[in-house]
Amino acid sequence: xxxxxxxxxxxxxxxxxxxxxxxxxxxxxxxxxxxxxxxxxxxxxxxxxxxxxxxxxxxxxxxxxxxxxxxxxxxxxxxxxxxxxxxxxxxxxxxxxxxxxxxxxxxxxxxxxxxxxxxxxxxxxxxxxxxxxxxxxxxxxxxxxxxxxxxxxxxxxxxxxxxxxxxxxxxxxxxxxxxxxxxxxxxxxxxxxxxxxxxxxxxxxxxxxxxxxxxxxxxxxxxxxxxxxxxxxxxxxxxxxxxxxxxxxxxxxxxxxxxxxxxxxxxxxxxxxxxxxxxxxxxxxxxxxxxxxxxxxxxxxxxxxxxxxxxxxxxxxxxxxxx
Amino acid sequence: xxxxxxxxxxxxxxxxxxxxxxxxxxxxxxxxxxxxxxxxxxxxxxxxxxxxxxxxxxxxxxxxxxxxxxxxxxxxxxxxxxxxxxxxxxxxxxxxxxxxxxxxxxxxxxxxxxxxxxxxxxxxxxxxxxxxxxxxxxxxxxxxxxxxxxxxxxxxxxxxxxxxxxxxxxxxxxxxxxxxxxxxxxxxxxxxxxxxxxxxxxxxxxxxxxxxxxxxxxxxxxxxxxxxxxxxxxxxxxxxxxxxxxxxxxxxxxxxxxxxxxxxxxxxxxxxxxxxxxxxxxxxxxxxxxxxxxxxxxxxxxxxxxxxxxxxxxxxxxxxxx
Numbered sequence: 001x002x003x004x005x006x007x008x009x010x011x012x013x014x015x016x017x018x019x020x021x022x023x024x025x026x027x028x029x030x031x032x033x034x035x036x037x038x039x040x041x042x043x044x045x046x047x048x049x050x051x052x053x054x055x056x057x058x059x060x061x062x063x064x065x066x067x068x069x070x071x072x073x074x075x076x077x078x079x080x081x082x083x084x085x086x087x088x089x090x091x092x093x094x095x096x097x098x099x100x101x102x103x104x105x106x107x108x109x110x111x112x113x114x115x116x117x118x119x120x121x122x123x124x125x126x127x128x129x130x131x132x133x134x135x136x137x138x139x140x141x142x143x144x145x146x147x148x149x150x151x152x153x154x155x156x157x158x159x160x161x162x163x164x165x166x167x168x169x170x171x172x173x174x175x176x177x178x179x180x181x182x183x184x185x186x187x188x189x190x191x192x193x194x195x196x197x198x199x200x201x202x203x204x205x206x207x208x209x210x211x212x213x214x215x216x217x218x219x220x221x222x223x224x225x226x227x228x229x230x231x232x233x234x235x236x237x238x239x240x241x242x243x244x245x246x247x248x249x250x251x252x253x254x255x256x257x258x259x260x261x262x263x264x265x266x267x268x269x270x271x272x273x274x275x276x277x278x279x280x281x282x283x284x285x286x287x288x289x290x291x292x293x294x295x296x297x298x299x300x301x302x303x304x305x306x307x308x309x310x311x312x313x314x315x316x317x318x319x320x321x322x323x
Numbered sequence: 324x325x326x327x328x329x330x331x332x333x334x335x336x337x338x339x340x341x342x343x344x345x346x347x348x349x350x351x352x353x354x355x356x357x358x359x360x361x362x363x364x365x366x367x368x369x370x371x372x373x374x375x376x377x378x379x380x381x382x383x384x385x386x387x388x389x390x391x392x393x394x395x396x397x398x399x400x401x402x403x404x405x406x407x408x409x410x411x412x413x414x415x416x417x418x419x420x421x422x423x424x425x426x427x428x429x430x431x432x433x434x435x436x437x438x439x440x441x442x443x444x445x446x447x448x449x450x451x452x453x454x455x456x457x458x459x460x461x462x463x464x465x466x467x468x469x470x471x472x473x474x475x476x477x478x479x480x481x482x483x484x485x486x487x488x489x490x491x492x493x494x495x496x497x498x499x500x501x502x503x504x505x506x507x508x509x510x511x512x513x514x515x516x517x518x519x520x521x522x523x524x525x526x527x528x529x530x531x532x533x534x535x536x537x538x539x540x541x542x543x544x545x546x547x548x549x550x551x552x553x554x555x556x557x558x559x560x561x562x563x564x565x566x567x568x569x570x571x572x573x574x575x576x577x578x579x580x581x582x583x584x585x586x587x588x589x590x591x592x593x594x595x596x597x598x599x600x601x602x603x604x605x606x607x608x609x610x611x612x613x614x615x616x617x618x619x620x621x622x623x624x625x626x627x628x629x630x631x632x633x634x635x636x637x638x639x640x641x642x643x644x645x
Contacts, residue, residue, distance in 0.1 A: 019487070031498075136628065136629075139624075140621050142575050145578075148602060254485065257485060257486070257489065261579075263488075283494055283495065284584070286498075299487055306485075
C-alpha cells in the first residue's frame, strides 16, 4: 500500500510542475503583469523596474524558475489591485471555499449513494422513475439558473408567504451580521449555495451509482450470498454497496475539477468571498500574481484530491494496489 | 439504403412486423409463398432505425428540437417584434397579451430577444459538438491505431487538463482570444475534442485487434482505408452519442461563461447572456425575466440528451437493460 501511494505521489509532482508552467505562461501571454504602472506617473521607469523585478525580459523558463523559487518559500507576490500579500488573500478565500466543498461533497456523496442504491434495488418503481426524471432535469439545467430560481422561490417568495422579516434561507454570504461559527444562522445560509453547487453532481453521481449498483447486484457472488441465506439487507450493504462504490470513487475524483468550476458560479451568485469570487475579480482586473497563484493552488488541490481518491480506490479494491 | 429483400411473387413488399398483417385467405396460393419467404435481410442502418423509432421520447425530442431551431433561425419571420426594438416609454411590463413574456428595462420584447438569442446559443452548441467530434475522432483514431508517441501525447495532454476547472481555463482563453461567437466556438471545441478523442481511442484500441481488421489488412487495405471504412462505421454509436453530449455541454458551458461575463458580449445576445442581465432582477417585480431563458436552455439540453439516449439504445441494444 505504501509503495502504491508513493508511486501516485511521485506521478503527480511532474503533473503539477508542467501544469503550473503552462498556466504561468498563458497568464503572462494574456495579461501584462506591469500594466498598473503604465498609467502612473513616471510610467516608463516604473514599468522598467517592474519588468526587471519579474525578469520579464528573460525567457519564460527563467521567469518560471524565478516564480517557482519564490512560491515554494510561500512568497506568491502581491496583488496588483490591493497590494495585499497574495498568500494571505488566497488563504482567507480558501477557507470559505473549503467549507462549501466540504459540505458539497458530503451532501452529494450521501444523497447520491442513497438515491442510487434505492433506485437500483427498487428498479422500475415509482420512486426510481421519479429520481430518474429529476436526474435528467438536474443534468440539463444550467446550475447558475437553478441558483437564481432557488433564491427567487426559497428565499424571496417563501419569505412573503410565511410573512417573516428575514428569509428562511439566506443568500448573501455564509453568515448574517457579525455572527460567526457553526450555528443555525450558518446552516440557513449554507442550504442554497450547497444546493446550487451540488444539483448537477447529485444528478450525475446518483445515476452512476444506480448503474453500478445494478451491475453489482446481478453478479454471481450476490446470488451465492443470497442462496447461502445471508439476509437481503446485509447482502445489499456488505456485498453489493461496497463493490458498487468503487466506480463512484473514480467519478468523484474526476469531478472535483467541475466542483471547483461550480464554486465560481455559486460564490458569485451568493456573494461568498471565496476562491471563486477571487478568480472572477482577478480575471476581470487582470491581476496577474493573484491569477497565477489561484490557478496553481487550485491545480494542486485537485491533484491532491485525485491522489486521495486513488488511495481510497486502493483501500476499497485490493486488486488495484497490487497491479 | 440497400434493398436486399427478394421479391416473392406478386405480393407487395412489406417489412415483417410493420403495418397491418395482410389477410391471408386459406387455400390461397399466397399462403404457401408467405410461409416460405426468405428471411428478410436488413442493413445495420435499418435495424438501427427501427430500434430508434421505438424510443418515443427521443422522437418527440427531435420534433421539439426541430421546432426550436425553426423558430429561432426563422426569428425574423416568427418574432412578434423587430430585433432589439426598444420602447423606452413602455419600460418593463409583465407578460401580457401583446408581450407574451413581458419586456425588459428598455422595453424590448422578451420573446423576440429569446428567439434571436437562441440563434447564438444553438449555433454555438451545434458547431462546438460538430467540430470537436470531427477533430476528436480523427485524433483519437490515429492515436489508437498507430499508438506509441501520438497516444502518449494525447493521454498526457488530457491528464493536464483534468487538474483545472474547465470554466477557469475557458474564461482565461476567452480573455486572450476575444469574445465573439466564432472565438467561443473555437475555444470550446479546443477543449471538448479531448474527451471525444479519449473515447474513440479506447474503442479503436480494442477494435484494431479484431479479425475483420486483420482481414482488411491482409487484403491490402491502407491504414487510412481501414480506419475510415472498417473501424469508424463500427464505432459510429459512441461517436454520435458524443455529438449529443457535446451539444448539451457546449450550450450549458456557453451559458455559464456568458453569465459570468466572459462569454457572448452585448450587443450579441445568447440565453446565458440574458440570464446574466436577469440576475439583478431576482426578488424584484421583474423576476419574470428569469424564467424563460433558463427554461429554453433546459428544454434544449433535455431534448438533446434524450436523443442521445435513444441513439445509444439503438446502437447498443444491450444497454437497454439499465
